Amino acid sequence: MQLDAKIPSGPLAEKWDKHRFELKLVNPANKRKYTIIVVGTGLAGGSAAASLGELGYYVKNFCIQDSPRRAHSIAAQGGINAAKNYQNDGDSIWRLFYDTIKGGDFRAREANVYRLAQVSNNIIDHCVAQGIPFAREYGGLLANRSFGGAQVSRTFYARGQTGQQLLLGAYSSLMRQVAAGQVSMFPRREMLDIVVINGQARGIVVRNLITGEIENHAADAVVLCTGGYANVFYLSTNAMASNVSATFRAYKKGAFFANPCYTQIHPTCIPVHGTYQSKLTLMSESLRNDGRVWVPKTPGDRRPPNQIPESERDYYLEEKYPSFGNLVPRDVASRNAKTQCDMGKGVEETGFAVYLDFADAIKRDGKDVIQQKYGNLFQMYEKITASNPYETPMMIYPASHYVMGGLWVDYNLMSNLDGLFVMGEANFSDHGANRLGASALMQGLADGYFVIPYTIGGYLAGTDRPEITTDHPAFKEATRYVTERTRKLLSINGKRTVDDIHRQLGHILWEYCGMSRNDDGLLKARKLIQELREEFWKNAMVPGSSEDFNQSLERAGRVADFLEFAELLVIDAFERKESCGGHFNEAYQTEEHEARRDDENFCHVSAWEFKGDDNDPELHKEPLVFENVELTQRSYK
Amino acid sequence: MTKSINITLKVWRQKGPHVKSGFETYPATDISTDMSFLEMIDVVNEQLTLDGKDPIAFDHDCREGICGMCGAVINGRSHGPEKGTTLCQFHMRHFSNGDTIVIEPWRAKAFPIIKDLVVDRSAFDQIILAGGYISVNTGGAPDANSIPIAQEIAELAMDAAACIGCGACVAACPNASAMLFTSAKISQLALLPQGRLEAANRALAMVRKMDELCFGNCSNERECEAECPKEISISNIARLNREFIKAGLVSSVK
Numbered sequence: 079m080q081l082d083a084k085i086p087s088g089p090l091a092e093k094w095d096k097h098r099f100e101l102k103l104v105n106p107a108n109k110r111k112y113t114i115i116v117v118g119t120g121l122a123g124g125s126a127a128a129s130l131g132e133l134g135y136y137v138k139n140f141c142i143q144d145s146p147r148r149a150h151s152i153a154a155q156g157g158i159n160a161a162k163n164y165q166n167d168g169d170s171i172w173r174l175f176y177d178t179i180k181g182g183d184f185r186a187r188e189a190n191v192y193r194l195a196q197v198s199n200n201i202i203d204h205c206v207a208q209g210i211p212f213a214r215e216y217g218g219l220l221a222n223r224s225f226g227g228a229q230v231s232r233t234f235y236a237r238g239q240t241g242q243q244l245l246l247g248a249y250s251s252l253m254r255q256v257a258a259g260q261v262s263m264f265p266r267r268e269m270l271d272i273v274v275i276n277g278q279a280r281g282i283v284v285r286n287l288i289t290g291e292i293e294n295h296a297a298d299a300v301v302l303c304t305g306g307y308a309n310v311f312y313l314s315t316n317a318m319a320s321n322v323s324a325t326f327r328a329y330k331k332g333a334f335f336a337n338p339c340y341t342q343i344h345p346t347c348i349p350v351h352g353t354y355q356s357k358l359t360l361m362s363e364s365l366r367n368d369g370r371v372w373v374p375k376t377p378g379d380r381r382p383p384n385q386i387p388e389s390e391r392d393y394y395l396e397e398k399y400p401s402f403g404n405l406v407p408r409d410v411a412s413r414n415a416k417t418q419c420d421m422g423k424g425v426e427e428t429g430f431a432v433y434l435d436f437a438d439a440i441k442r443d444g445k446d447v448i449q450q451k452y453g454n455l456f457q458m459y460e461k462i463t464a465s466n467p468y469e470t471p472m473m474i475y476p477a478s479h480y481v482m483g484g485l486w487v488d489y490n491l492m493s494n495l496d497g498l499f500v501m502g503e504a505n506f507s508d509h510g511a512n513r514l515g516a517s518a519l520m521q522g523l524a525d526g527y528f529v530i531p532y533t534i535g536g537y538l539a540g541t542d543r544p545e546i547t548t549d550h551p552a553f554k555e556a557t558r559y560v561t562e563r564t565r566k567l568l569s570i571n572g573k574r575t576v577d578d579i580h581r582q583l584g585h586i587l588w589e590y591c592g593m594s595r596n597d598d599g600l601l602k603a604r605k606l607i608q609e610l611r612e613e614f615w616k617n618a619m620v621p622g623s624s625e626d627f628n629q630s631l632e633r634a635g636r637v638a639d640f641l642e643f644a645e646l647l648v649i650d651a652f653e654r655k656e657s658c659g660g661h662f663n664e665a666y667q668t669e670e671h672e673a674r675r676d677d678e679n680f681c682h683v684s685a686w687e688f689k690g691d692d693n694d695p696e697l698h699k700e701p702l703v704f705e706n707v708e709l710t711q712r713s714y715k
Numbered sequence: 716m717t718k719s720i721n722i723t724l725k726v727w728r729q730k731g732p733h734v735k736s737g738f739e740t741y742p743a744t745d746i747s748t749d750m751s752f753l754e755m756i757d758v759v760n761e762q763l764t765l766d767g768k769d770p771i772a773f774d775h776d777c778r779e780g781i782c783g784m785c786g787a788v789i790n791g792r793s794h795g796p797e798k799g800t801t802l803c804q805f806h807m808r809h810f811s812n813g814d815t816i817v818i819e820p821w822r823a824k825a826f827p828i829i830k831d832l833v834v835d836r837s838a839f840d841q842i843i844l845a846g847g848y849i850s851v852n853t854g855g856a857p858d859a860n861s862i863p864i865a866q867e868i869a870e871l872a873m874d875a876a877a878c879i880g881c882g883a884c885v886a887a888c889p890n891a892s893a894m895l896f897t898s899a900k901i902s903q904l905a906l907l908p909q910g911r912l913e914a915a916n917r918a919l920a921m922v923r924k925m926d927e928l929c930f931g932n933c934s935n936e937r938e939c940e941a942e943c944p945k946e947i948s949i950s951n952i953a954r955l956n957r958e959f960i961k962a963g964l965v966s967s968v969k
Binding site: 132146164209249315354458465528630 | 717730733747749750751753754757758763764767768769770772774775776777778779780781782783784799800804806808829830833834835836837839840845847848849850851852853854856857858859860862864865866869871872873876877879880895903904907909910953968
């Protein structure tokens with residue numbers, strides 16, 4: 079099957095305008111006749127539900143938290159990129175486009191990324207109009223800071239809480255539409271299956287997490303904005319409830335899963351400190367603007383940092399990458415930290431940490447300036463570690479943070495299943511093999527505020543859909559499947575807790591499919607995952623009943639999906655015989671240990687089709703065509 | 716320094732709304748002082764599960780103090796005794812070996828209990844949907860720099876906007892008032908020029924909704940400010956009162 083990305087023809091800069099003109103429109107009076115389901119209320123879901131409601135569609139919006147205001151987008155700290163060039167430092171739409179394509183190691187679609195850069199400016203305008211209190215200069219204009227992979231200051235921010243402020247902005251617009259009757263909210267609901275009728279996505283089956291009731295919802299189109307699967311590693315910076323279940327259910331119903339092996343390991347997180355640990359905490363990348371990364375030059379040097387003289391410190395990023403220094407992209411920074419620690423130069427009791435030192439910045443700018451920029455991050459660090467970063471350097475280590483892979487979508491953000499749109503981190507589209515900092519917020523809001531309002535109209539106006547209700551047999555079938563799966567989970571009656579099994583899965587993936595991978599390890603991981611999955615269905619312990627509030631059951635369902643999905647992740651990593659961005663196969667590296675791409679054989683999107691529980695998935699390739707940028711070896715030197 | 720402690724938990728257990736309930740006692744042994752409070756509950760829940768008992772239900776998600784999902788009353792204090800800290804960021808190093816810790820849900824008429832420590836806070840969404848927004852549709856906004864905003868005003872608005880909607884203020888207030896939560900949103904939007912146009916109607920609508928939802932009145936106890944994990948100032952309540960009085964004079968909506 080040939081995947082058609084439906085990229086409009088014509089010059090890059092004119093594609094989106096041309097496409098918007100060519101898309102069919104839905105008459106304002108007809109919009110209210112259409113029901114759209116949006117699953118998720120993060121930056122993508124919240125902004126989509128609000129914007130579609132404003133246009134006049136009737137929207138049903140679902141989330142697993144108790145309120146749409148709590149989706150995990152809220153935890154994004156650093157900022158949001160836009161090509162405003164307010165700093166007069168040489169930024170432009172073209173430069174944001176190029177930085178994003180290059181940062182993604184030339185594994186994203188040109189047309190999608192260019193559109194993202196184009197609408198980035200509209201996002202900032204809209205967010206300011208919503209009342210988002212972005213940081214400002216004394217003269218009252220908006221402030222910017224720098225992020226990894228860019229040499230301009232294009233990141234807008236609200237202290238260290240940019241994600242929170244943007245999400246609360248989207249949430250306020252969403253609440254306005256709820257008040258207007260355009261959107262109905264369904265909190266504490268978990269999507270357990272998607273309903274496909276005549277090849278079109280027509281509804282979902284959800285579990286009411288309070289009562290346990292299974293509910294059916296029908297619609298003209300379904301929009302999944304259910305985030306990423308970084309929790310497959312067990313320990314990650316994601317929220318505890320973040321999961322792959324919604325996208326994985328869609329995959330099992332025929333939607334292709336693209337590039338699952340593109341996972342992002344973020345360089346600046348608080349190191350792991352015990353087996354009971356439930357999650358890892360990110361320290362914003364913005365800290366790398368002023369913090370200097372170093373380790374002792376001598377392996378095994380266990381002296382406290384303040385006793386290690388300047389001459390015996392290895393500022394390895396500044397040394398190796400003089401032009402980008404501490405602001406190299408995330409994948410490069412993470413791999414270098416791992417290399418240093420593997421050489422025995424790591425610090426902390428475990429040897430799995432490097433220093434992020436603010437002493438020079440404090441000397442240069444004064445404590446007040448640093449406090450104003452990063453106060454809340456320093457406070458958070460101190461709360462968790464009981465160590466004061468104004469006095470001793472922070473200790474950081476890479477952690478699983480974000481995933482570039484997700485469901486395959488075309489230029490309209492529609493999957494290969496008609497009527498199933500996928501946005502935000504849940505799709506694969508814009509970040510290639512590595513995402514740059516402050517680009518996730520940009521993509522989520524671009525998709526929700528400025529792409530889906532156009533493309534969904536084109537779909538609704540351009541297709542015929544039979545009238546259906548939730549009485550359709552497809553709903554009954556999906557409900558039966560979901561109920562049976564729940565019953566099975568509750569009747570395993572084994573001896574190991576679900577968390578314990580999840581923790582083991584995380585170890586397998588971190589060890590064999592984390593920051594660096596090799597063929598032997600991947601083969602081993604696949605076998606270990608299969609064994610663990612078998613053990614789960616024989617020996618897991620899921621207490622309680624299906625008919626009430628049962629958090630153990632919720633977790634069990636998610637972990638069961640992770641155990642299947644993990645194998646797909648490993649299969650994809652094995653299949654990609656090159657290194658690019660977040661996917662680093664040790665067999666493919668340059669002499670300087672940078673990722674070596676194979677553009678001749680792997681310049682494509684890998685989209686996987688589910689072929690049944692007992693068969694391997696089938697690979698479909700969408701070739702990536704670069705007409706506007708030249709593919710080069712990424713260099714940040 | 717990392718060490719291990721043994722403690723005793725007294726936890727409120729309630730199977731569902733309006734069900735007879737009470738405290739249960741559980742030992743928590745070999746608890747690392749580096750654990751967060753929620754990780755300690757995870758460990759206890761693992762043990763309860765292995766013992767064939769029902770684990771303690773509690774809300775939590777981001778575990779980095781920003782989503783507002785977690786929260787419980789620990790020894791009588793919302794989110795525990797540490798200032799400016801959510802329960803997920805509160806660490807066991809603040810306890811000593813042999814301590815007994817009492818854990819209860821938020822208690823307020825407007826926040827009915829769902830199970831154990833989990834409460835229904837949808838009343839907060841109701842307050843926001845009464846007017847906690849600026850009425851702009853996507854697409855028509857002018858350039859972001861077209862309205863300069865003084866840095867100090869933007870910072871004040873940000874102080875108010877930092878509210879995470881956890882409900883600790885309501886739980887801490889002897890009247891179970893939602894004034895701090897409501898005033899934070901009213902303040903944020905009233906301070907900014909974009910939000911001024913609707914300030915009067917917003918203040919009236921949100922305060923009316925708050926009253927309707929059975930939250931109590933503010934009697935200046937200042938417990939909310941003391942317990943707020945984001946240290947939202949009660950000066951926001953003063954601003955709400957000013958906006959509300961002004962609104963009574965000028966608003967076309969009565």
